[in-house]
Amino acid sequence: MAAADSPSAALRRDLCSRGIRLAGKMRADVVDLLDAYVEQQGLDASASVEAVEGVPLAAVERWDEQTGTQRLLENLAAYRAFRALLAQMLEEQREQLGEADAGLGRALAAVLLQVSAFAYHLEELLRLESRGTPDEEEDGPPPPPRLSLFEQKLRGLGVLRELAQWAVRSVRDLRQLAKPSPATGAAPSLAESP
Amino acid sequence: DSHIQYERVGADVTMKCGSMDWDAAVTWTANGTDIDESHLNGSYLILKNVDLSQSGQYSCYEGSSWHLKYQTYLKVGIPPKEPVLMCRSNNYPKGFYCSWHLPTPTYIPNFFNISVIHGTKDMVCEKDATPKNRCHIRYLQLFSTVKYKVTLTVTNALGKNFTTLTFDEFAIVKPDPPESVVAKPVPNNPRRLEVSWQNPSSWPDPESFPLKFFLRYRPLILDQWQHVELSDGTSHTITDAYAGKEYIIQVAAKDNDIGTWSDWSVAVHATPWTEEPKHLTTEAQITETTSASTSSFMAPPTTKICDKGAVVGSGAMAVCWTAGLVVAAYSILFI
Numbered sequence: 001m002a003a004a005d006s007p008s009a010a011l012r013r014d015l016c017s018r019g020i021r022l023a024g025k026m027r028a029d030v031v032d033l034l035d036a037y038v039e040q041q042g043l044d045a046s047a048s049v050e051a052v053e054g055v056p057l058a059a060v061e062r063w064d065e066q067t068g069t070q071r072l073l074e075n076l077a078a079y080r081a082f083r084a085l086l087a088q089m090l091e092e093q094r095e096q097l098g099e100a101d102a103g104l105g106r107a108l109a110a111v112l113l114q115v116s117a118f119a120y121h122l123e124e125l126l127r128l129e130s131r132g133t134p135d136e137e138e139d140g141p142p143p144p145p146r147l148s149l150f151e152q153k154l155r156g157l158g159v160l161r162e163l164a165q166w167a168v169r170s171v172r173d174l175r176q177l178a179k180p181s182p183a184t185g186a187a188p189s190l191a192e193s194p
Numbered sequence: 195d196s197h198i199q200y201e202r203v204g205a206d207v208t209m210k211c212g213s214m215d216w217d218a219a220v221t222w223t224a225n226g227t228d229i230d231e232s233h234l235n236g237s238y239l240i241l242k243n244v245d246l247s248q249s250g251q252y253s254c255y256e257g258s259s260w261h262l263k264y265q266t267y268l269k270v271g272i273p274p275k276e277p278v279l280m281c282r283s284n285n286y287p288k289g290f291y292c293s294w295h296l297p298t299p300t301y302i303p304n305f306f307n308i309s310v311i312h313g314t315k316d317m318v319c320e321k322d323a324t325p326k327n328r329c330h331i332r333y334l335q336l337f338s339t340v341k342y343k344v345t346l347t348v349t350n351a352l353g354k355n356f357t358t359l360t361f362d363e364f365a366i367v368k369p370d371p372p373e374s375v376v377a378k379p380v381p382n383n384p385r386r387l388e389v390s391w392q393n394p395s396s397w398p399d400p401e402s403f404p405l406k407f408f409l410r411y412r413p414l415i416l417d418q419w420q421h422v423e424l425s426d427g428t429s430h431t432i433t434d435a436y437a438g439k440e441y442i443i444q445v446a447a448k449d450n451d452i453g454t455w456s457d458w459s460v461a462v463h464a465t466p467w468t469e470e471p472k473h474l475t476t477e478a479q480i481t482e483t484t485s486a487s488t489s490s491f492m493a494p495p496t497t498k499i500c501d502k503g504a505v506v507g508s509g510a511m512a513v514c515w516t517a518g519l520v521v522a523a524y525s526i527l528f529i
Contacts, residue, residue: 059338169337
């Protein structure tokens, strides 16, 4: 008979489940935002966008070999970066269009809120493991060079595409974290969990 | 000297008899049969507007000595048309496979070469032993936004052609259909059918990459399907089946988050439970009756034999009058 879950294991599993739902909703909203963004910015949806400096890439090698801690830390770093990037996009949006495209601005703001909430959720998971959360840089990254309007649009496309990928990856990462350990039936510690 | 010569359908073909002079006396054969002189121009064989039936072995013999001077195998065919290429991941996140075929035959041997590029990186597509027109690739990265570009080139002796597919990691994810679909009636429930199935065996990690399912069902006598989408679990109870009607049921699968739906599973048939008199129903029930009995009369299990008020007699001999009639009927049969 499997050992009963410890309270912290049950809490972690609960946090993972809620995180999965948050990430799933976030992804759906990012995909809708991406469609609206492409249309309203007059972009080609199939355009290739070079990797943009400062945008965290979701692509990862040997994903199945990552530990739980690695997963959480990489996710947290990514969503903190997205929080700053989306805030910048929102600012640019308001400068460019003012009130002309309030719908897109509202959608951006809504996704920004979800990204912030998800980052906080990840911090909770890390705190649960007594890992503590890495400090955010006080001043943040240095401001990027001023881009042309077109370059801003392309970067925005890159940001949203990568965010959509991260949302899928986060769901997968949290599912891995939520897996019970085969030995005890309790959730594995983050150091050892795949 | 014997060799192979490839020519296009509709081409005009001229065959020289080796090193024989133009005015030498020769005999040409096709698959051992002499060719009429009307096809000759001196010692040259002229075949105009060749068709597929003219493929075969052509031999040239010196007139008087009947020495074989030249032999060739003519293969008439066509250059390849643009090949059809498909790539799919039915075992995500392990990798994906690509398979191909030609839309029309060429009638001569073809050679296929496939290249896969991910960003700037060349990837190796390992050929499958069977089928021969398939190869598979392991994912080195997951969650990449960089697209994959697959180019298939087909070459034969008469020409070449190619096709290119570009896609991202998520778009080609399509599981195989669910397996072992079973549908059963639910005892004492004339409107229910219990359906169960299993994840496709090719899906490597359903725990980490769960599938969701789509079930469709209809009575055989109707064309309209009912649909149910199920986000977890591998079973479902249909509760609105038409009583007594045979149903056809199928299930499809999709990764919970990405990709497209599988093809439909193999169809299964089932009919909801019906309450029927035993003498009208199954073999199993017939074999349960006593072997001496020739009567098909058997009270259904839910049928009450006795009402309390219909009991005659008392104590050990208490029987109800309806039971008494049944006993009497059997007795008459065996007299």
